[in-house]
Amino acid sequence: MNNPATLSVAVASADVINERSGASAGPRGPRPKRRFSRRNIIIYGTLIVVALYYLLPLYVMVVTSLKGMPEIRVGNVFAPPIEITFEPWVKAWAEACTGLNCEGLSRGFWNSVRILIPSVILSIIIASINGYALANWRFKGADVFFTILIFGAFIPYQVMLYPIVILLRELGLYGSLTGLVMVHTIFGMPILTLLFRNYFTSLPQELFKAARVDGAGFWGIYLRIMVPMSLPIFVVAIILQVTGIWNDFLFGVVYTKPDLYPMTVQLNNIVNSVQGVKEYNVNMAATILTGAVPLIVYFISGKLFVRGIAAGAVKG
């Protein structure tokens, strides 16, 4: 008779604990509930206001790009469109002018794609091999190499702009997409190599040693052990490179000709061109189109994106 009673008391008290710890989300000690909810209002309130502020420009972009010009002239940037039109989008993609050329952003888009794909693949292959060599193979000058990479990650690009112009001109690649791909590959190396090195260093050394004992060589270990084990870091690297290269402006404007300008450069030329009437809706549609690729990558990748920048930045 006694047992069920104590049992039920125990269960009841367990329920209370569960409920409390449920309210504070986690098995940490119980907290007074009242204070907690006021705190919540402050926290959520602040976060919601901040989040709205961060979302505002995106909202403005979308709203503006869906309005016609007459509507823009009478309203303000935040007013939702009365009459939704997709014409600005079409115009931005296919007709917007940069100087004499009126092909719209599509040309820049395809240029960017043609720059992006080889740059991402090349830079990741090279950087992963470098990182692997740095992490697992002690070779002469590894420390010097590592130091150069760290400096390379921080040195302002402006210092190296002109020497590379000369280098590319010597190679006959100045103004071509190949040249730009090379530039992206080289400048992606420092941060990517560090990323890979940090990841490979964190893998258990025993694996590496076991493989060596079994007679695997430099490439064997890299291809059969390191690469299959580090798919996440490859994804992170891809995310970093795709957004980085797509968003690049400086290299695009320096190392390519107007025909081959990447999307960001063309976008800037369209929006900031001095001739003609300013068509804000077309400008905003063009801006969204340019921002769309990295945004899609970002929203799809979610946590990996965060991991990428955290890994690339904090550990150093």
Added chain:
Amino acid sequence: MIATALVVFVGGTVWTVVYSFTDSKLLPRLNFVGLEQYERLWATNRWLISIENLLIYGTLSLIFSLVIGFVLAALLDQKIRFENTFRTILLYPFALSFIVTGLVWQWVLNPDFGIQHIVRSLGWESFAFDPLYNADIVIYGLLIAGLWQGTGLIMCLMLAGLRGIDEDIWKAARVDGIPMWRTYIFIVIPMMRPVFITTLVIIASGIVRVYDLVVAQTSGGPGIASEVPAKYVYDKMFLGQNLAQGFAGSTMMLLAVLVVIIPWAYLEFGGKRRPT
């Protein structure tokens, strides 16, 4: 690969520094003139304005992005619901390029349609907030856009730092009855010193390079009120046909970055090279 890195990063840098002591104009040539380019540089009004802008922008964006980034991270770290949603929203501008950022804010801050127009139409007729057309405050317009783009990253770095703090520290502080804000200021922040230093270095080296944002948002205008060193360098090298001036300017930028990163690199990598 080592050779490439050496040639490009070290070779390129040395090349630029060497040629900054010459009188190269349209084409680089080795006719040394000593420090003349630097004297000219520091006597050029546009360069001085660029430096002043960089200092204002740099100081404010350092302070604001650290403070805002940390506060947001601390808020997100309160075991709240929808943490992922909030984080996604706060970080998305970081995925956008500076060009996109600059163009959007150019539009939002447009005095005829944007914020100024809205506040005026609410009845406050004399309200004036036109940072992109007013030389005195244009740098704050850039700052608003720059912060919008960059604080998400700082927040994430800080959040990672906060998550790295042992839960027992919090428990101990709570047992001792220390209020939360004091725990943050006197215990957690000092413990996060490495994170802060790294973040500082990342922000600082990013600030020195700031270029695309200015090009997109203001093109250095009105007049030369929002010029920055990186833009000066680019214009001199590729538009002004005054190579050596550009080299001198970029060498100054290099110097600025080195002042920031050498002590950091020494702390981070030099001191604790222990066998692992």
